[in-house]
Amino acid sequence: MPLFGTDGVRGLANGPLTADLALSLAQATAVVLGQGRTADARRAAGKRISAVVARDPRVSGEFLSAAVEAGLASSGVDVYDAGVLPTPATAFLIADRDADFGVMVSASHNPAPDNGIKIFARGGVKLPDVVEQRIESAMAGPKLQPTGAGVGRIRRFADAEDRYVVHLLQSLPHRLDGIHVVLDCAHGAAAGVSPQTFADAGAEVTVIGADPDGLNINDGVGSTHLDSLAETVVRLGADLGIAHDGDADRCLAVDAEGRIVDGDQIMAILAVAMKDRGTLSQDTLVTTVMSNLGLHRAMADHGIHVVQTPVGDRYVLERMNEQGFSLGGEQSGHVIMSEFATTGDGLLTGLHLVAEMARQGKTLAELAAVMTVYPQVLVNVPGVDRTRTDDDGVIAAVRAAEAELGDSGRVLLRPSGTEQLVRVMVEAEDAATARRIADELADVVRVRLALAG
Numbered sequence: 001m002p003l004f005g006t007d008g009v010r011g012l013a014n015g016p017l018t019a020d021l022a023l024s025l026a027q028a029t030a031v032v033l034g035q036g037r038t039a040d041a042r043r044a045a046g047k048r049i050s051a052v053v054a055r056d057p058r059v060s061g062e063f064l065s066a067a068v069e070a071g072l073a074s075s076g077v078d079v080y081d082a083g084v085l086p087t088p089a090t091a092f093l094i095a096d097r098d099a100d101f102g103v104m105v106s107a108s109h110n111p112a113p114d115n116g117i118k119i120f121a122r123g124g125v126k127l128p129d130v131v132e133q134r135i136e137s138a139m140a141g142p143k144l145q146p147t148g149a150g151v152g153r154i155r156r157f158a159d160a161e162d163r164y165v166v167h168l169l170q171s172l173p174h175r176l177d178g179i180h181v182v183l184d185c186a187h188g189a190a191a192g193v194s195p196q197t198f199a200d201a202g203a204e205v206t207v208i209g210a211d212p213d214g215l216n217i218n219d220g221v222g223s224t225h226l227d228s229l230a231e232t233v234v235r236l237g238a239d240l241g242i243a244h245d246g247d248a249d250r251c252l253a254v255d256a257e258g259r260i261v262d263g264d265q266i267m268a269i270l271a272v273a274m275k276d277r278g279t280l281s282q283d284t285l286v287t288t289v290m291s292n293l294g295l296h297r298a299m300a301d302h303g304i305h306v307v308q309t310p311v312g313d314r315y316v317l318e319r320m321n322e323q324g325f326s327l328g329g330e331q332s333g334h335v336i337m338s339e340f341a342t343t344g345d346g347l348l349t350g351l352h353l354v355a356e357m358a359r360q361g362k363t364l365a366e367l368a369a370v371m372t373v374y375p376q377v378l379v380n381v382p383g384v385d386r387t388r389t390d391d392d393g394v395i396a397a398v399r400a401a402e403a404e405l406g407d408s409g410r411v412l413l414r415p416s417g418t419e420q421l422v423r424v425m426v427e428a429e430d431a432a433t434a435r436r437i438a439d440e441l442a443d444v445v446r447v448r449l450a451l452a453g
Contacts, residue, residue, distance in 0.1 A: 002133075002136065003025075003136045003139075004129075004132040004133075004135075004136060006312050006314065007108070007116070007118060007313075007314070008104075008116050008117050008118035008119060009021075009025060009116060009117045010107055010110070010114065010115070010116035010117075011114065011115075011116070012113055012114055012115075013058075013060030013064065013113060013114065013115040014060065017060075017064070017114075017115055017116070017117075019063055019064065019066075019067040020067075022064045022067035022068050022071065022105075022117060023067045023068070023070055023071040024071065024139050025068070025071070025117060025135070025139065026067070026068040026069075026070070026071025026072045026075070026103065027071040027072075027074065027075050027139075027143045027144070028135045028136070028138035028139040028141075028143075029071075029072070029101065029103070029119055029135055029138075030049075030071070030072055030075030030076070030077050030144055031075070031135075031138045031141070031142075031143065031144055032131065032134050032135045032138050033100060033101040033119075033121060033122075033131075033135075034049045034075065034076070034077055034100060034101075034144070038100070038122065039100060042100070048076075048077075048078050048152075049076065049077050049078065049100050049152075050077065050078040050079070050080060050097070050099045050100055051072055051077050051078070051079055051080070051094075051099055051100060051101050051102055051103060052079075052080045052082055052090055052093045052094050052097055052099045052102035052103075052157065052160075053065055053068055053069055053072070053079055053080070053081055053082065053090075053102065053103045053104075053105070054081075054082040054083065054084070054085040054087075054089065054090040054093075054102075054103075054104055054105070054160070054189075055083070055084060055085075055104070055105035055106060055189075056084065056086075056087075056105070056106040056107075056188050056189040056217065056246050056247045057084050057187070057188060057189060057191070057212035057214055057217060058106075058107070058112050058115060058214055058215070058217050058246070059112070059214030059215060060112075060113075060115045061084075061105045061106070061115060062214075064105050064115055064117070065081075065103075065105045068103050068105060068117065069081060069154050072103075072152055073151060073152035073153065073154050074143075074144075074145070074151065074152070075143060075144040075145075075146070075152065076144055076146040076150050076151060076152050077100075077152040078152045078153050078154075078155070079152060079153070079154040079155065080093075080097060080099065080155055080157040080160070081154055081155065081156050081157055082157040082160035082161075083156075083157070083160070084189055084192070084212075085160060085161060085164065085189055085193065086164075086189045086190055086193065086244075086247055086248035086249065086345070086346070086347065087104045087106055087108070087118065087189070087247040087248065087249045087343065088248065088249050088341055088343050088344065088345035088346070088347070088348065089160070089161070089164040089189075089193070089248075090102050090103075090104045090120065090124070091104075091120050091124035091125075091341065091342050091343045092124055092163075092164055092167055092341065092342075092345075093124075093157070093160055093163060093164065094120055094122070094123065094124040095122075095123050095124045095342070096163055096167070097157075099122070100122055101119065101120060101121050101122060102119070102120045102124065103117060103118070103119055103120070104117075104118040104119075104120070104247070105117055105118075106118065106189065106246060106247040107246065107247075108245055108246055108247045108249065108250075109186075109218055109222065109223065109224050109245040109246055109250070110218065110246070111217075111218060111219070112214070112215045112216065112217050112218070112219065119132075119135070120342075120343075123342065124342040124343070125317075125321075125342050125343075126314055126317060126342075126343060161192070161193055164193065165193060165196060165197050165200065167340070168197050168347055168348055168351060169197065169200060169201055171337075171339075171340040171348060171351070171352070172201060172351055172352065172355050173277065173352070173355055173359065174355040174356075174358050174359040175201055175202040175355070175358065176198065176201045176202040176203035176351070176354050176355060176358050177202035177203075177358065178202075178358065179202075179203050179204065179239045179240070179354055179357055179358055180203070180204040180205075180206070180236070180237075180238040180239045181198055181203045181204070181205060181206075181238065181239060181240055181241065181242055181350075181354055182205075182206045182207075182208065182229060182232050182233050182236065182238045182240070182241040182242070183195055183198060183205060183206070183207050183208070183210070183241070183242050183244075183350075184208050184209040184221055184222055184223075184226075184228065184229040184241065184242070184243040184244065185207065185208075185209045185210040185221075185222075185244055185248075186209050186217060186218050186221050186222025186223065186243070186244050186245055186246050186248075187209050187210070187211060187212040187213070187216045187217045187218070187219065187221055187222075187246075188209075188212060188217050188218065188222065188244065188245065188246035188247060188248060189246065189247050189248050190244040190248035190346065190347060191209070191210040191211070191212050192210075193347065194242075194244060194248065194346075194347050194350075195207045195210065197347060197351065198242075198350075198351065198354070201351060201354075201355075202358075203354060206232065206236060206238060208221065208228060208229065208232055209221035209222060209228075217246045218245065218246045222243055222244060222245050222246065223243040223244060223245040223250045223251070223252045223332075223333055223346075224245065226241075226243055226252065226254060226260055229241040229243050229254055230254045230258035230259075230260070231258065233254055233255075233256065233258055234256075234257065234258045237256075238256065239256055239357065239363065239364065240253055240254065240255055240256060240261075240354070240357070240363075240364045241253060241254040242346075242350040242353075242354070243333075244346040244347070244350075245333075245346070248345075248346040248347060249334060249343060249344040249345060249346055250263075250332060250333035250334055250344065250346045251263075251266065251333050251335060251346035251347075251349035251350045251353070252266075252332075252333040253266060253350070253353060253364060255363065255364040255365040255368065256363060256364065256365065257365065259365070261364060261368050262331055262332075262333065262373075263329055263330050263331045263332055263333040263334065263335060264287070264291050264292045264294070264295040264331045264371070264373070265295075265368045265370075265371060265373065266329075266333070266335060266349060266353055267285060267287065267291075267295065267327065267328075267329050267335060268295055268298050268299070268368075268370050268371040269353060269356055269367045269368065269370060270327060270335070270337070270349075270352060270353065270356070271285045271299060271302075271304050271327055272302050272304070272370055273356050273359075273360075274326065274327060275302060275303070275304055279326060279339065280304065280326055280327060281324055281325050281326035281327075281338075282305070282323070282324070282325060283303060283304050283305060284304065284305040284306070284307055284323075284325050284327075285299055285304055285305070285306050285307070285325075285327055285328060286306075286307045286308075286309060286316050286319050286320050286325050286327070286328030286329075287306060287307070287308060287309070287316070287328065287329065287330070287331075288308065288309050288310065288311045288312070288315070288316060288330050288331070289308050289309070289310065289311060289412055289414070290311055290330070290331055290412070290425065291306075291308070291330070291331055292331065292371075292373055292374055292376060292427065293374045293409065293410045293427045294371045294372045294373050294374045295371055297371070297372070298370055298371035298372070302370075307319060307323075307325070307328075311330075311414070312330075313329070313330055313334040313336065313343070313344050316328040316329060316330065316334070316336060317336060317342075317343065320336060320338055321338075325338070326338050326339055329344065329349075330344075333346065333349075335349040337349070337352065374409070374410075374427040374428065374429065374434075375427065375428060375429075375430060375431035375433075375434045376425065376426070376427045376434065377425070377426050377427075377431070377434040377435050377438040378423060378424070378425045378438070379423070379424045379425075379438045379439065379441075379442040380416075380421050380422075380423055380424075381421055381422045381423075381424060381442050381445045381446050381449075382419070382420065382421040383420060383421070383446075383450070383451055384420065384421065384422055384445055384446060384449035384450060384451060385420070385449045385450075385451055386415035386416055386419075386420055386421060386422050386449075387415070388448075388449050389413050389415055389422060389445075389449070391448050391449060393444060393448040394413070394444060394445060394448050394449065397440070397441055397444040398411050398413060398441065401426070401437050401440070401441055404437065405426075405428055405433075405437070408428060408429045409426065409427050409428035409429065409433070409434070409437075410425075410426070410427045411424075411425070411426055411427075411437070411441070412424075412425040412426075413425075413441070413445070420451070422445050422449065424438050424441045424442045424445060425438070426438040426441065
């Protein structure tokens with residue numbers, strides 16, 4: 001089974017993800033990313049190979065980041081230890097510091113016992129599959145073992161947070177004065193930097209989920225648990241709430257009435273605003289196949305093209321980079337604004353969302369009304385052969401459902417990439433129709449694709 005998943009190496013800390021593994025992975029990363037023409041040219045110019053390392057506040061991040069830094073320094077890489085910072089801050093700082101690569105120790109929205117290691121190349125960009133495969137192969141090969149002055153140094157990156165905050169503030173098209181925002185930092189990496197940045201931008205800030213103790217990250221708070229945020233916004237009469245996940249690469253919101261504003265709605269708001277300002281490259285938004293039909297219709301109404309990719313922010317990023325698009329993301333709240341970031345950035349997204357409220361003098365509910373959210377039902381069908389979704393009976397059932405829905409809905413069958421199950425998603429103008437058709441299709445999948453034995 002491959003070591004790298006869809007977003008780095010992830011697993012139970014001190015289970016599959018040990019200090020030894022982190023050390024070996026770092027050494028292999030130094031072999032692969034610390035070599036080549038660019039690295040050789042830097043050495044020829046008298047520069048040393050360097051990397052930025054940061055982590056979220058979960059307790060296991062302390063020993064895992066120490067192991068990563070030890071592996072890099074023992075391989076001759078100078079390490080800039082940025083401490084606890086969001087994943088997108090790490091990506092930004094790699095480019096800002098002109099480092100050769102970087103490592104983020106985080107398991108994002110996963111519970112505290114899990115952890116992960118994400119590796120970014122020069123410029124703060126995610127690694128393509130082929131480079132991840134080279135790193136995994138290099139773990140079994142010889143290591144770099146310089147001695148004397150050749151070993152790497154580990155230095156505290158003292159102004160890392162300040163650099164990131166300045167970058168975020170400089171990106172804003174409008175200040176946030178007069179808006180009361182509740183921030184849910186998921187007891188995660190945004191707990192320090194997000195409240196500071198929103199306040200510096202002029203917002204009145206109330207904070208929840210900002211007391212990380214190493215064990216409470218994502219525990220009942222953050223972008224996967226919005227109830228507390230919605231209750232706080234309504235109780236305080238705030239204008240909106242912003243929720244991050246553990247490593248702050250996501251942003252979801254709730255309006256003044258406590259209603260959820262998801263990634264699709266946020267992208268719709270930003271896309272229209274960017275088109276009006278002339279900053280939406282090629283008047284195009286990049287989304288995954290899971291984005292709501294309402295988003296597609298809203299974009300069509302505003303003359304904005306929509307490009308679809310498979311599920312996963314890495315695929316969105318790949319398409320954006322290939323064709324030079326400036327905005328893309330996922331319904332889950334990964335939003336990528338490529339003018340300012342190389343990856344999803346929950347702080348950047350939240351700041352620009354609130355800036356639009358301030359600039360237009362509208363509530364979040366008024367802005368979110370740019371799109372109608374179609375009821376969406378997702379049914380997971382386990383215990384089936386996910387490789388056979390081209391079965392004639394399944395295809396016939398999907399076509400019948402599409403014929404019934406016409407232009408008023410959408411059907412998507414998607415095999416899981418990691419489990420023996422098929423996901424059935426149906427959108428319709430009303431929830432009852434979406435539920436009925438999804439259940440009917442799930443029954444067909446269950447019967448037609450049943451595993452033998």
